[in-house]
Amino acid sequence: MPVFPSGFVWGAATAAYQIEGAVHEGGRGENIWDRFCRQPGRIRDGSSGEVACDHYRRYAEDIALMGDLGVGAYRFSIAWPRLFPAGKGPLNRQGLDFYDRLVDGLCEAGITPFATLYYWDLPQELQARGGWTNRDTIPRFVDYACAAAERLGDRVQDFILMNEISVAAWRGHATGIHAPGIADARAFLAATHHMNLAQGEAIRAMRGESSRWRLGSALNLMPVDPADDSIGAADAADLVDAFWNGSVIDPLIHGRYPEIVAGRFQPFVQEDDMERIRQKVDFIGLNHYSRAYARQDPDQPLGVGMVAPPDDRPTTAMGWRIDGGGFRETLMRLKEDYGNPPVHVTENGAAFDDIVDADGRISDPARIAFLEEYLSALGQAIEAGCDVRSYFVWSLMDNFEWAEGYTKRFGLVHVDYATQKRTPKDSFGWYARLTREGRF
Ligand code: IFM
Numbered sequence: 001m002p003v004f005p006s007g008f009v010w011g012a013a014t015a016a017y018q019i020e021g022a023v024h025e026g027g028r029g030e031n032i033w034d035r036f037c038r039q040p041g042r043i044r045d046g047s048s049g050e051v052a053c054d055h056y057r058r059y060a061e062d063i064a065l066m067g068d069l070g071v072g073a074y075r076f077s078i079a080w081p082r083l084f085p086a087g088k089g090p091l092n093r094q095g096l097d098f099y100d101r102l103v104d105g106l107c108e109a110g111i112t113p114f115a116t117l118y119y120w121d122l123p124q125e126l127q128a129r130g131g132w133t134n135r136d137t138i139p140r141f142v143d144y145a146c147a148a149a150e151r152l153g154d155r156v157q158d159f160i161l162m163n164e165i166s167v168a169a170w171r172g173h174a175t176g177i178h179a180p181g182i183a184d185a186r187a188f189l190a191a192t193h194h195m196n197l198a199q200g201e202a203i204r205a206m207r208g209e210s211s212r213w214r215l216g217s218a219l220n221l222m223p224v225d226p227a228d229d230s231i232g233a234a235d236a237a238d239l240v241d242a243f244w245n246g247s248v249i250d251p252l253i254h255g256r257y258p259e260i261v262a263g264r265f266q267p268f269v270q271e272d273d274m275e276r277i278r279q280k281v282d283f284i285g286l287n288h289y290s291r292a293y294a295r296q297d298p299d300q301p302l303g304v305g306m307v308a309p310p311d312d313r314p315t316t317a318m319g320w321r322i323d324g325g326g327f328r329e330t331l332m333r334l335k336e337d338y339g340n341p342p343v344h345v346t347e348n349g350a351a352f353d354d355i356v357d358a359d360g361r362i363s364d365p366a367r368i369a370f371l372e373e374y375l376s377a378l379g380q381a382i383e384a385g386c387d388v389r390s391y392f393v394w395s396l397m398d399n400f401e402w403a404e405g406y407t408k409r410f411g412l413v414h415v416d417y418a419t420q421k422r423t424p425k426d427s428f429g430w431y432a433r434l435t436r437e438g439r440f
Helices: 032-037 055-069 093-108 137-152 165-174 185-209 231-254 259-268 273-277 324-337 365-383 426-437
Strands: 009-013 073-077 112-118 158-163 214-220 224-226 283-287 292-296 304-307 343-347 388-394 413-416 421-424
Touching: 009 112, 009 343, 009 426, 055 093, 055 421, 055 426, 073 158, 073 388, 093 112, 093 137, 112 137, 112 185, 137 158, 137 185, 158 165, 158 185, 158 283, 165 185, 165 214, 165 231, 185 214, 185 231, 185 259, 185 273, 214 231, 214 343, 224 231, 231 259, 231 273, 231 292, 231 304, 283 324, 324 365, 365 388, 365 426
Parallel strands: 009 073, 009 388, 073 112, 112 158, 158 214, 214 283, 224 292, 283 343, 343 388
Antiparallel strands: 292 304, 413 421
16 A cells, blocks of 8 residues: 655646636637637537536636545646737736636635646637747747736745646647647747747746745656567657657756757757756656557658557556556656656546446546556655655546547546536545545
8 A cells, every 4th residue: 555755735637728618708818729629620529618617607616526525736727818818918807817716715725726827728819920839929928927926926836837848749739639730840849949948938037026936847758668669669769758758858957858859959949048948946747647659650740650559458548558657667767867856746547438327426446446556656656765745636527638529538526518517426535535544
């Protein structure tokens, strides 16, 4: 049975576009996902985040659920286009009011707020000028980040600057399966570099405003294995590892891109950029789900791709291999290669095809087994010396799973999208015991 350190924080996570809905409320501007979802064929079930979980209106009910779950912290994201509908210009007071109410509600419930500043919802007006491929988006992000922190930072101490830069760059600009739907190697390289730099610049600016804030980044890190025994697959695994993992963490911690891809970023790197990206962060946020398998793929802009895992182990409804060993390996890599930074596990969880039974109960033993396997691995990593401070389950409730629409359910709380009724699943009860007893 894993032993977690005293003071270890148990939390739950969500993101604005995936749960808030109310996209036309409070003066919010259009974001790249609003636009992307309207393009036929982009989202598996043709849906969008327009209504989602209606959390914008039901946030008080959702905070009460967090209270029942017994979490000590809640990770949410602030929607940039609620604060700055066009990405810049005057602050939209109504947009800020929502987060004021949310943060006040969390504080009253004794739940520590962790705020993510960029969770993929770039204002569409900035995309019209090139979005993350355009260096001019960087100062816009810095202004937004500082404004959000200035207004909420009297109650929020922990800010996550960016969520999963590599996913926003890879799926948004290389494979094109996420907004803004671009499939182009140059766009991928530019977007990665500019998001890295925007994060570095915002951290610098925020440090100048207050020493009270704890600043970090949520990185999606995972081991990358070759899909088969060929040399081509081994090379592909090195390249995918360098793009997916190395191109976000190496610049942040070491101030450089991994050697095998550094030359490809060169056209976008200006003098001093790497020093500006390298920042002393207070924590690394780790989002981890599975392990990846890579092979050469000439049809992909980067010449490499990820494929389905071998079928010797079970997978989740996303087709992702269930493999707690990969989680432990990732944590150990943070310890060995990146100086053992304080880590918040800012996301981990699984989608399964949950069934509501005749009594309205959602029995989800596969999710409980998943959490037991991954939390055992986490316990082992902590015992081996990894400095992990908290764990945020993904997700508090079922929500809009990007290109998969509402077809994948990650929540501990089931959401009936027709009625917005929330029903805690069995895993909710399991996690509630863990938050109270600190062990399972
Ligand atoms: O739902 C997503 C989240 O938005 C980003 N991290 C991975 C999760 C599961 O795919």
